[in-house]
Amino acid sequence: MTQDLVYDQIPISFGFYTKKTFSNFIVGNNLDLYTSLLNINKDKQLILIYGEKSSGKSHICEALTHSDLGHYLNINENTQLDNIDCHAEYDLIIIDNLDKIILKNDCEEKIFSLINNQILNNTSAVVTSTKDIDKCNLKLNDLSSRLISDKIFNIKDLNDEEKIEIMMSYCSDRGLEVSEKVLNYIINNCSRDLYFLCAFIKTLDHVSLSMKRRVTIPFIKKAISLHAN
Structure with missing residues (x-):
């Protein structure tokens, strides 16, 4: 098999997986959010988190499931x-991507009941959304009011240095040796979407193993040019 065929036959895979915990969550400018999450069982609170795709919301939700938080429900x-x-x-109740959930299900009453039950029982809930609640077009006013009744955080995107830190950690988890110079090249020549970046690294790992080549900038250039066509 030629080298080009090896490149061509391994598409970018978005099925990458690294166990997401609070220890490998890059806090960046989200210290207040991070602190609230670490204290969620002690403080008994409703936390609403909204932010763009790949900003870390699902990482937070998974990290909560790996924490010692007792009996939890993950939706x-x-x-x-x-x-x-x-x-x-x-x-604890964790509701990830509320805006997507309500698009797929006629469930606002159910979500409200779940959250309200947590508050009545003096227990906690974390809700994430890609949109601010005002832009989710909720039909149930009681749900809207309840969601904004406690702590609201707009999760802030990571800067390039923080994304590179995550990419370095992801490479290390896979046993892949990639220099910071190469990662800088990737982030400056590909989508800055973190989900894409980690998926791209997984693809490079597979291709480099198949071709028995190190991941270098010329190697990256070839991969980018082929996937762009």
Whole structure:
């Protein structure tokens, strides 16, 4: 098989996975949010987090599931909400991508009941959205009011240095040796979307292993030119 064929037959994969915890969460300019999350069980609070795709919201939700937070319920856009008891007692409820969940399900009453039950039981909830609640077009005013009744954080995007730090960590997790100079080249010549960047690294790892080549800037240039066509 020629080298070009090896490049061509390994598309960018978005199925990358590294266990997401608070220890590998890059805080950046989100210190207040980070502190609130670490104290969520002690303070008993409702936290609303909104921000763009790949800003770290799902990382936070997964990190919460790996924390010692007792009995929790984790809801995302693939969850079968009909099977959930709104009056069950949970130490924490995590609702990831609320704006996507309500688009797929007629579930505002259910979400409201779940969150309200947490508040009545003096327990916590974390809700994320890619949009500010005012832009989610919620039909249930009680849900809108409840979501903005406690702490609201607009998660701030990472700068390039912080993204490179995450990429370095991801490379290390995979046993892939990539210099900071190469990572700078990637971030300056590809999408700055962190999800894409990590997926691109996974692809480079596969290709470099298949071709038995180190990941260098010429190697990156070739991969970028082929995937751009």
